[in-house]
Amino acid sequence: MPASASPARRASVSALRFGRVATTAVLAALILFAGVWGSWGTAQHVMLTKGRERGTVRVTGCAGDTCSGPFSPGSAGARAHARVELEKSVAVREGRTYDVVLKPGTGDAVRSGPAGILYAWLPLGGALLLAAVVVAGGMRLTRVAWVLGLAGAALLTAAFVAVR
Known part of the structure; x- marks a missing residue:
């Protein structure tokens, strides 16, 4: 900005700059x-994980967006489940065993x-x-x-x- 710019112009440019930075x-x-x-x-x-069921799941099958398998408990208070579901992703393969935590009150598992x-x-x-x-x-x-x-x-x- 040239030195001859009016104070009003400098103020408006500063206000626009502040508005851009604040919005961003x-x-x-x-x-x-x-x-x-x-x-x-x-x-x-x-x-x-305190108070949650922890253990392992062996993935026996995948369909759609989920994989499932039996849950083996690994923490105190956890109980075996015949079938829990694990979100299917590139990180889950059929036949492999994963350490998981069960979401409370559901049969959904997440990797731990x-x-x-x-x-x-x-x-x-x-x-x-x-x-x-x-x-x-x-x-x-x-x-x-x-x-x-x-x-x-x-x-x-x-x-x-x-x-x-």
């Missing part, structure tokens, strides 16, 4: 909140251990990558954007390696 910050925060919200539905069962924790937080990894683009483009904070992007990429890569 709110958008990035919403994206990150959505990533945490999307992850927490599964992550709470995997990370807060490091692989389960990382897999549960995948939505946050994607949100970190998206927020990095928003922060870089709207707020012009390239270092913060790099940190967000690298954290998201590291989370996605670690989850991919762990679930194999």
Whole structure:
């Protein structure tokens, strides 16, 4: 902006810049909140296992979006189930045995251990990558954007390696 610009013009440019940064910050925060919200539905069962039924499931069959098999208890208070369902993904294969935690009051199982924790937080990894683009483009904070992007990429890569 030239030195001869009027004070009113400088003020309006500053107000627009503040509005852009504030709007982008709110958008990035919403994206990150959505990533945490999307992850927490599964992550709470995997990370807060006290009082939950833990054990293993041997996948005997897959149909549609789920795989199922018998549940063998591995924690105190857990009981055997003839059939529990596990979400079908690239990380679940028929004939393999997985450490799982049962969701309370259901026959739904989620993977436990490091692989389960990382897999549960995948939505946050994607949100970190998206927020990095928003922060870089709207707020012009390239270092913060790099940190967000690298954290998201590291989370996605670690989850991919762990679930194999």
